[in-house]
Amino acid sequence: MTSGERAPAIEAVDLTRRYQLEGVAVDALRGVSLRIGQGEFAAIVGPSGSGKSTLMHLLGCLDRPTSGVLRVNGVEMSGLSESRLAELRNRTIGFVFQSFHLLARTTALDNVALPLVYRGVGRSERRARAAAALEAVGLGHRLEHRPSQMSGGEQQRVAIARALVGEPKVLLADEPTGNLDTRNGAEVMAILDRLNADGGVAVVLVTHDQEIAACARRQIHVRDGLIELDTGSAR
Amino acid sequence: MRGREAFAMALEALRVNRLRSTLTMLGVIIGVLAVVVLVSVGTGAKDAVEEQISGLGTNIILVVPGQLTVGAAPTQSRLSLADVAYLRRVVGDPAKVTVSLQSGETVRVGRTEAFVTVIGTDQSLTGIFERPLAKGRPLSETDVDTRRRVAVLGAEVATRMFGDVDPVGRQVSIAGARFRVVGVYATIGQTFGLSRDQEVHVPVTTAQRMLGVDRVNGLAVGASGPDEIEPLQRKVVDALTARYPGEKFSAVTQTQLLGTIGSVLGMLTGVLAAIAGISLLVGGVGVSNIMLVSVRERTREIGLRKALGARQRDVLAQFLIEAVLLTTIGGVIGIVLGVGGALAIRSFTEVPATITWWSIALAFGVSAAVGVFFGVAPARRAGRLDPVIALRAE
Structure with missing residues (x-):
């Protein structure tokens, strides 16, 4: 993807998303335009119900906009089939969720290797890359542990390793510190910051917490389905 | 995703829910067991009767007055x-x-x-x-x-x-x-x-x-060889009809008797197999049911897998393979128990049970087919889940 290298990580033009809730149309997004460059660290901030989660689902290609154009790493998503969209998620986007979303009875190593399963990577290579990703988040000694044997902070670091193992362009972190205490939260934020600085992956943080959002180099405030304030790209 | 991965995932899911998997399989096990045992008993009965008929002697023509049909009362003899x-x-x-x-x-x-x-x-x-x-x-x-x-x-x-x-x-x-x-x-x-x-x-x-x-009551005529049976049969009936014009006489050979009884017993075996098949079907409904529960329980997992790049068909394959594994493992266990049961019946009772390879192959094939048939609806439901909704599920 030579064009992808130069294209912004995310480019959204006038995105809207309308839901039908029991027959009533709800406009979760009412025209959002946004550009996040390669390697940027941005936070989408807003109270609950502001539309920030809807925006994150769209940016993560988990959902399709009602109207508007969305390009992820230069790829226009509107024309893609379900399986092409899955492939785009697999190769371009890494997710970190508030509640970790680890498979409970699966070891850290296999949890981290999961995205590579859907990419058709062989078992030994998968395990090697998963081990390296766990090493990168400081869990090289926890490879065979199950989620229940780890602290919340460790679980979220496993989830970050899983998001990174496929070498995505964009890491979408949805309230990554929401279920963690201050110390573990700070540690997770430090890891995200380091990965962004060292690895060049664009990080998009979705949060309602101003303090967490302040860690990012750019803040995008969302309210009532619109961007209220964008501190702008540093680059 | 490669087939081997999907297979490993499905096996893992069954292993994790060991008790539930076993109970679900039990329905299939009982169904397959019933098919194998009942078919072997039916086949055994048929074999035994055929052996008894051929044990009468060879090349025998039985002559009775009237029309001989299985199940009809014999005609009053005038011979x-x-x-x-x-x-x-x-x-x-x-x-x-x-x-x-x-x-x-x-x-x-x-x-x-x-x-x-x-x-x-x-x-x-x-x-x-x-x-x-x-x-x-x-x-x-x-x-x-x-x-x-x-x-x-x-x-x-x-x-x-x-x-x-x-x-x-x-x-x-x-x-x-x-x-x-x-x-x-x-x-x-x-x-x-x-x-x-x-x-x-x-x-x-x-x-x-x-x-x-x-x-x-009746006559029996012995033919000197298999080739002589048919002409002799006709000769005997013609001679008796000539002697008693307007009356009917029947001459049946063992082959004809074997054919009639064989088809009756074959039908009986079929009915037994069908009854056993119904229990296999019920087992299949159980599989469908448990797969639906499993899909519901693992909605979040499905959402996560999709977020990580699983396509609809990857998720579908995972759940379908899980259902087919349930029924085929159940099928194999049922076959083993069924063969054991048939052998036990043969050694401990008078009932002759003959194990036939076709019934085993059929039982296995049907159990795999039951897995596909009853697994496809839950698996499609899993594959079609919206990742956004699935990730939010409790």
């Missing part, structure tokens, strides 16, 4: 000994035609009594039917001509009446009349559930006098 003599002339060899007149009678020796089938027959019987003697001699032409009160006992009658004593030369009372035992047949077993070792053979003329009739 007499004169007809036997007539057929002997038609066939050309007296030793190739024999006769029977049957009646249930009480046999007594001292205080021992038994109710047996008394068959009036003649000297040609042992030349046509497979009827080896253990002791003494068979009925002779003189016995028949002079209406001697002599009897040849079936093996079981002899043991029951005389125990270890040699019955030959001793007296036995049949329907109140005294007979002298001249021979004892060797054990030959059952035909159609009737023990043929419980028969007592007496000269047909003696039987006619005892019963006060001059008819016989």
Whole structure:
């Protein structure tokens, strides 16, 4: 993807998303335009119900906009089939969720290797890359542990390793510190910051917490389905 | 995603929910077990009957008045000994035609009594039917001509009446009349559930006098080879029809009897298999049910997998393979238990159970098909889940 290298990580033009809730149309997004460059660290901030989660689902290609154009790493998503969209998620986007979303009875190593399963990577290579990703988040000694044997902070670091193992362009972190205490939260934020600085992956943080959002180099405030304030790209 | 990965994932999911997987499989296990056991019992019964029929002897044509159909009451006979003599002339060899007149009678020796089938027959019987003697001699032409009160006992009658004593030369009372035992047949077993070792053979003329009739129940004609059966069959029926115009006579061969009974028992086996198949179907519904529960329970997991790049068909494959694994593992266990059960039935009961390879292959094939059929709806539901909604699920 030579064009992808130069294209912004995310480019959204006038995105809207309308839901039908029991027959009533709800406009979760009412025209959002946004550009996040390669390697940027941005936070989408807003109270609950502001539309920030809807925006994150769209940016993560988990959902399709009602109207508007969305390009992820230069790829226009509107024309893609379900399986092409899955492939785009697999190769371009890494997710970190508030509640970790680890498979409970699966070891850290296999949890981290999961995205590579859907990419058709062989078992030994998968395990090697998963081990390296766990090493990168400081869990090289926890490879065979199950989620229940780890602290919340460790679980979220496993989830970050899983998001990174496929070498995505964009890491979408949805309230990554929401279920963690201050110390573990700070540690997770430090890891995200380091990965962004060292690895060049664009990080998009979705949060309602101003303090967490302040860690990012750019803040995008969302309210009532619109961007209220964008501190702008540093680059 | 590669097939091996999907397979490993499905196996892991079954292993994690071990108790539930086992209980779900149990339905399939019972279904397959029932198919294998019932089909082998049905097939065994068919084999046994066919063996009994061919055990009668070879190349035998049974002649009875009227139309012979399985299940219909026999027509009142009008055949007499004169007809036997007539057929002997038609066939050309007296030793190739024999006769029977049957009646249930009480046999007594001292205080021992038994109710047996008394068959009036003649000297040609042992030349046509497979009827080896253990002791003494068979009925002779003189016995028949002079209406001697002599009897040849079936093996079981002899043991029951005389125990270890040699019955030959001793007296036995049949329907109140005294007979002298001249021979004892060797054990030959059952035909159609009737023990043929419980028969007592007496000269047909003696039987006619005892019963006060001059008819016989039926005739049997022996052909000298398989090729002769059909022409001889036609010849006998034509001769009897010529003698009694407007009446019907039937001549059936073992092959025809085998065919009729074989098809009846084949149908019975089919019905048994169908009943067993229904239980397999119920097992399949159980699989469908548990897969739906499993999809619901793992909604978040499905959402996560999709977020990580699983396509609809990856998720579908995972759940479908899980369902098929459930039914095929259940199927294999059912087959093993079914074969064991059939072997146990064969060794511990009188029921002859024959294990057939086709029933095993069918049971396995059907259980795999049940997995696909009942697994596809839950698997599609899983594949189509919206990742956003699935990730939010409780």
